[in-house]
Amino acid sequence: MYRKEIKVTDCTIRDGGLINKWQFSDELVRRVFLAVNESGVDYMEIGYRASKKMFDPKEYGPWRFSTDEKIREIIQDTPLKVKLGVMVDIGRVESEDIAQCSESPLDVIRVATYLKDIDKAIALANECDAKGYETFINIMAISSVSDADLAIGLKQVDAETNVTAVNIVDSFGALYSESVHHLVKIYQENLSKREVGMHAHNNQQLGFANTIEAIRKGANYLDATISGIGRGAGNCPLELLLGFLKNPKFNLEPVLEALEDTFLNLRKEIEWGYLIPYMITGILNEHPRTAIALRQSERKDKYVEFYREMTTPECICE
């Protein structure tokens, strides 16, 4: 699949940090940065930008905040091929946390939002745009919104922002190919000036497959992480995506090197990827939080018990 418009965003540290509260060593983050920078990947979302008033730096690692200063410590004097970005959540970041783009090592700020908060997301994206950043909006939990509400929200983003792309975010890992096709179509019909992006989750081993399906229907902005690292079942693996995309600008080898020298060990320390409890929440179109809690308990492999709990309503009401 070679289409020159396709852009890939690596979210390894940002999404991977959801597992361990962003407590990665500087060495690991620099390792990922160097691999991504050499791989021809277009964007690297290095972490969340959040206010230190809202999250305790004793509990959360540096990539919950991703300060400009910390980012500069990672880049050092490496020539930048990749554009650097952070993700912001509505209500968890303040104006003072975001400098003018010209004074920051960042190029990009991406706003994560639920559809119901789209007005706040638009305001935050526009604030970042006014400071000179390229902006994006990720609409989370897309498998639980109505087509009609989604169309209204997308039209608003299209008319009221300068975002480059709006991402489909399959937070629950519940989408199948036909639902991906359907969502890309709704996005395209309601976005005249914005590209469509895809952020897939791997609860049903469909993270990569659903990313391909989005590409086939015209999505050009694609999220992936090395080894598919990410909360719960994780994401579309970057190595698979680069293996599929035939654009000669991409180079798989730096990613394979990082897999070999860094991610094999990381996998011994923290858990992510396809596991039955995540499959169950994916099939049921539920947030993975119950499955994550199960995996952190002594019952972590009690699949049948968990499945029964998830499929037996406490009461059946009218």
Next chain:
Amino acid sequence: MYRKEIKVTDCTIRDGGLINKWQFSDELVRRVFLAVNESGVDYMEIGYRASKKMFDPKEYGPWRFSTDEKIREIIQDTPLKVKLGVMVDIGRVESEDIAQCSESPLDVIRVATYLKDIDKAIALANECDAKGYETFINIMAISSVSDADLAIGLKQVDAETNVTAVNIVDSFGALYSESVHHLVKIYQENLSKREVGMHAHNNQQLGFANTIEAIRKGANYLDATISGIGRGAGNCPLELLLGFLKNPKFNLEPVLEALEDTFLNLRKEIEWGYLIPYMITGILNEHPRTAIALRQSERKDKYVEFYREMTTPECICE
């Protein structure tokens, strides 16, 4: 996805045995049989049927041979809901190894073949048909055959056999959705009296996804294994397929139970599933044998070295 024509074949022991020379304990095989029998799955392919003249029973476990006697030891007096089958390879089984169907606990015999051997496969399928078995043909290494040759072979199977279905077998785990769609179409165009089946491999985490794509285009016979067990990257996981298929005849719980009480431990003993060397052979449309050899060596995680070996031709000839 509910389509009453859909039939699922479990190949857990048959394909899983490719990892450990079919040396499963009777207890494990009975556990899988009970789970599959309770799950509503239509067929269970319990092993290969091969001649003991050709394979040494000291080296190969019972499911390389899957004698009628051994199968009866597993079933005991359990009422059969599932149809039982074995796979045969051309040239590795003799007439005397296959009794009349009326004297066997088996219902089904499936012939595995490369396209070049389709005449031999037809002869063997017809021999089994004459003995009263329901027959199938699996065409292996489908990603390496030409459309024209495939069409000729399929027309022959259509005209000259009584097989229920012919399976697309993605031996190299190299297919993407568009190639699956294309192959299902060729099968449909050339099979007027036979159903289309799908046997996917998981080298690129597309085993389940490609099975869905085959279903969407009309394939009704689907192969899967519990936990995706199978040689190398393994297969389409049965638990995902049953979670997707909405036919009320299927029951996920017996499979979840087996995952919990049996497959968690089995995974500590033998290795299968998505791993980078299998991804590499999948991307390159190569047989996984080089990756399997790598995984059995001390270099098992030398991804970059392996990738370079696989992508650097020894010589570039005219």
